Amino acid sequence: MGVIRRAWWLALLLSAPVCSQQGADFSGVWRMDAARSESAHQAVPIGPVTLVIQATGGELSIETRRGSKGKRGVSAETLHFQLNGSDTVVTDGSGAPLKTRAHFDGPKLVTETTRQIQGSTITTVQTFRLDADGKEMIVDKTLTVQHGYQSPTDDANNTGRGTDVFIRSTPRRPANGK
Numbered sequence: 001m002g003v004i005r006r007a008w009w010l011a012l013l014l015s016a017p018v019c020s021q022q023g024a025d026f027s028g029v030w031r032m033d034a035a036r037s038e039s040a041h042q043a044v045p046i047g048p049v050t051l052v053i054q055a056t057g058g059e060l061s062i063e064t065r066r067g068s069k070g071k072r073g074v075s076a077e078t079l080h081f082q083l084n085g086s087d088t089v090v091t092d093g094s095g096a097p098l099k100t101r102a103h104f105d106g107p108k109l110v111t112e113t114t115r116q117i118q119g120s121t122i123t124t125v126q127t128f129r130l131d132a133d134g135k136e137m138i139v140d141k142t143l144t145v146q147h148g149y150q151s152p153t154d155d156a157n158n159t160g161r162g163t164d165v166f167i168r169s170t171p172r173r174p175a176n177g178k
Contacts, residue, residue, distance in 0.1 A: 024107045026053045026060075026128055030137055030166035038162035039141075051137075051166060058083045060102055062111070081111055121146040137166040 032049040034040035039049070047067030054061045063078040081102035082088055092098045092115060099114040109128040114121060127140045144159045 024104065024109060024130060025055075025134065026109055026130070026137065027055050028053060029169040031169050033136075033165045033167055037164035037166075039164050049164075049166075050169075055083075060109075060111075079111075079113060135168050137168065139164045139166065 030051040030053065032040065039046055050065040052063040060081045060083055061078055063076060065074050065076045067074050077093070079100050080088060080090065081100050083102055083104065085101060085103040088100045090098050096116055100111065102109065102111045107129065111126045112123065114123045123144045125142045129138050140163050142159060142161050147158060
């Protein structure tokens with residue numbers, strides 16, 4: 001194989017992850033569309049939810065702001081992710097360890113968080129995807145509670161799934177960054 005051909009293949013392989021990361025711009029402020037989101041209609045309905053997503057280089061932060069239904073005030077949590085799929089371990093507001101991981105699956109962003117709540121391991125996997133215009137973000141969520149006493153085939157009792165829709169509140173940045 002010629003030097004030029006090898007260099008071309010190497011450039012193609014090295015640029016593939018960068019293209020998929022740059023092609024999906026999730027950065028911005030996103031407000032949940034309660035009418036089209038399953039989280040807003042669960043047994044205990046939640047109040048308004050806003051996501052603030054910032055991507056810089058190979059890192060991503062997602063701030064989740066939640067309002068309580070019928071109450072004043074907002075709670076917020078910011079999670080930090082490395083976009084190369086590696087684990088990041090931080091502590092949550094209570095000082096308990098929290099593990100985060102993220103990667104791109106083509107144009108989709110996949111995040112995973114694992115934390116301990118009252119002695120049970122809680123794993124949340126979220127898959128973010130944009131509509132064709134980049135004005136709506138669909139988030140498919142899977143939450144798994146590992147109690148330690150359920151059989152491996154008893155998925156229905158310890159896993160919940162749902163889809164939420166968010167509307168972009170901030171304009172997209174131009175492709176040239178200006």
